[in-house]
Amino acid sequence: MARNSVQFQKGLSEPAFQEAYGSEAQCLLALETLRWPDGFVCPRCEHVGGHRLASRPRLHQCAACRHQASVTAGTVFHRTRIPLTIWFLGLYHLTQSKNGVSSLELSRRLGVQYNTAWLLKHKLMHVMKEREAEHLLVDLVEIDDAYLGGEKAREPGESGRGSPNKTPFVAAVETDENGHPRRLAMQVVEGFTLAEIADFARRKLAPSCEVFSDGLNCFPGVIEAGCSHSVCITGGGRRAAESPTFKWVNIALGNIKSALTGTYRHIDPRHAPRYLAEFQYRYNRRFDLAGMLTRLAYVSVRTRPAPYDQLVQAESHA
Numbered sequence: 001m002a003r004n005s006v007q008f009q010k011g012l013s014e015p016a017f018q019e020a021y022g023s024e025a026q027c028l029l030a031l032e033t034l035r036w037p038d039g040f041v042c043p044r045c046e047h048v049g050g051h052r053l054a055s056r057p058r059l060h061q062c063a064a065c066r067h068q069a070s071v072t073a074g075t076v077f078h079r080t081r082i083p084l085t086i087w088f089l090g091l092y093h094l095t096q097s098k099n100g101v102s103s104l105e106l107s108r109r110l111g112v113q114y115n116t117a118w119l120l121k122h123k124l125m126h127v128m129k130e131r132e133a134e135h136l137l138v139d140l141v142e143i144d145d146a147y148l149g150g151e152k153a154r155e156p157g158e159s160g161r162g163s164p165n166k167t168p169f170v171a172a173v174e175t176d177e178n179g180h181p182r183r184l185a186m187q188v189v190e191g192f193t194l195a196e197i198a199d200f201a202r203r204k205l206a207p208s209c210e211v212f213s214d215g216l217n218c219f220p221g222v223i224e225a226g227c228s229h230s231v232c233i234t235g236g237g238r239r240a241a242e243s244p245t246f247k248w249v250n251i252a253l254g255n256i257k258s259a260l261t262g263t264y265r266h267i268d269p270r271h272a273p274r275y276l277a278e279f280q281y282r283y284n285r286r287f288d289l290a291g292m293l294t295r296l297a298y299v300s301v302r303t304r305p306a307p308y309d310q311l312v313q314a315e316s317h318a
């Protein structure tokens with residue numbers, strides 16, 4: 001699919017969203033259908049079949065052991081006190097806004113407190129991150145280094161690498177045989193070292209990948225993960241940025257930076273991996289904009305609870 005068909009494809013319009021997910025009952029049924037496509041499955045005894053409690057519609061009772069469970073129990077929506085309509089509106093904005101939406105903006109759109117919007121957003125970003133962790137890039141891959149919160153350290157005028165306000169990360173784009181981008185993978189790193197690149201490659205790249213870089217010293221680290229490595233341009237800086245070989249990884253990096261700086265005033269470095277995963281999740285599903293809401297809801301009811309105490313901790317990089 002050409003890039004134009006990504007840019008002009010129909011997303012899920014607001015009227016269509018309201019028609020499908022406008023009421024609590026609709027959202028409840030949608031989640032139940034996603035979690036239990038063949039009917040209620042008891043989380044205690046795994047019996048299939050039960051009935052909804054008339055007095056508490058979020059609860060089902062198992063026909064075998066009489067255990068009562070809600071569709072949200074044990075999922076990322078575990079013990080939520082937010083109406084499901086608000087969750088679905090959150091799913092809508094996180095998947096249908098091209099550049100994401102900040103917690104502050106989300107709080108306005110959902111009509112909830114900032115802290116509620118923050119928690120909802122970070123839970124859904126957590127789902128995106130968990131989901132993205134399952135994929136490996138294959139075949140041809142362009143790889144490059146970048147910083148969140150600043151330009152590349154190798155740009156003219158920058159001395160040395162790193163700064164307390166900058167979060168170093170690696171981005172890689174898988175391209176198809178026609179040179180078009182397929183998937184994106186990103187990971188925060190401690191620094192641009194062989195060991196960190198090897199770690200990235202082990203987590204994100206299939207061992208058969210042919211990796212192309214601009215020759216920064218750290219990138220041969222991919223060889224430790226079984227990938228091959230070719231240097232396309234030596235010298236880095238402007239020449240590398242203009243090289244056709246790095247077209248897609250550079251376009252992706254440019255888009256990430258404009259999206260993140262346009263949407264967020266500041267990104268807490270502790271949560272940088274989650275913000276990168278959010279962008280990556282949308283990028284990797286850009287051909288299915290309208291379907292992204294359902295897909296994220298589907299994964300959400302299959303993701304274990306991520307309580308606030310866990311979400312405020314600094315994250316592992318991968």
Ligand SMILES: [Zn+2]
Nearest residue numbers: 042045062065
């Ligand atoms: Zn049961």
